[in-house]
Amino acid sequence: MYTAQNDLSNDLSFVFWLLVSLAISWLLIYTAVRTGVGHALDRVEPRLVAETNITLLGVEFVVSNIGLGPAFDVSVRWLDAAADKALVRTPMLARNGTLSWTVVAEAVPDERQSVLRLKVDWGSSFDPSVGRHSAILSVLVPSRLSGAR
Numbered sequence: 001m002y003t004a005q006n007d008l009s010n011d012l013s014f015v016f017w018l019l020v021s022l023a024i025s026w027l028l029i030y031t032a033v034r035t036g037v038g039h040a041l042d043r044v045e046p047r048l049v050a051e052t053n054i055t056l057l058g059v060e061f062v063v064s065n066i067g068l069g070p071a072f073d074v075s076v077r078w079l080d081a082a083a084d085k086a087l088v089r090t091p092m093l094a095r096n097g098t099l100s101w102t103v104v105a106e107a108v109p110d111e112r113q114s115v116l117r118l119k120v121d122w123g124s125s126f127d128p129s130v131g132r133h134s135a136i137l138s139v140l141v142p143s144r145l146s147g148a149r
Contacts, residue, residue: 046071046093048120050137058104059141063120065093071122071133074099079117079136093122105144112143 047067053060065071071093075086088101121134 043067044069045124046095046122048074048093048122048135048137050118050120050139052139052141054142055102058102058106059145060100060102061087061118061139062098062100063093063118063137064098065095068095070094070097072124072126074120074122076118076120079119081119083121087118103145105142108142108144113140114143115139116141116145 045067046065046069048063048065048071050061050063053062061076063074063076073089073091074093075083075089076099077083077086087103088099090099093099115138118137118139119134120137121132123132124130
């Protein structure tokens with residue numbers, strides 16, 4: 001025998017299982033996405049990148065912090081140079097901050113481009129005992145810098 005109460009019970013059961021399956025599906029998708037990229041979203045760390053610009057005076061170097069946190073006691077040197085031979089230093093490179101300097105070198109006829117590497121050292125906080133980090137950044141520069149290094 002068909003009753004309206006059975007129909008209502010079936011409808012409520014269907015809605016309940018639909019909501020449960022939607023919640024479980026959302027939880028699985030959220031967990032997968034959070035596991036895949038969540039670590040990148042939570043980091044409050046600096047991310048340093050370097051670029052060069054050719055000017056009339058020589059080659060301008062620019063190191064930018066595109067990360068989510070500041071870098072402290074930043075020093076930049078050629079990769080093969082001693083640690084005390086920094087090209088430039090700054091006490092802090094804030095988020096979206098830039099550090100620039102120019103290496104003076106005269107233009108050379110028929111100049112070629114080459115890749116040079118910079119070593120950037122920085123700290124995570126004002127306290128130097130917390131730890132230091134470093135990165136090697138490659139930059140494309142004209143051949144005139146081989147004599148200026």
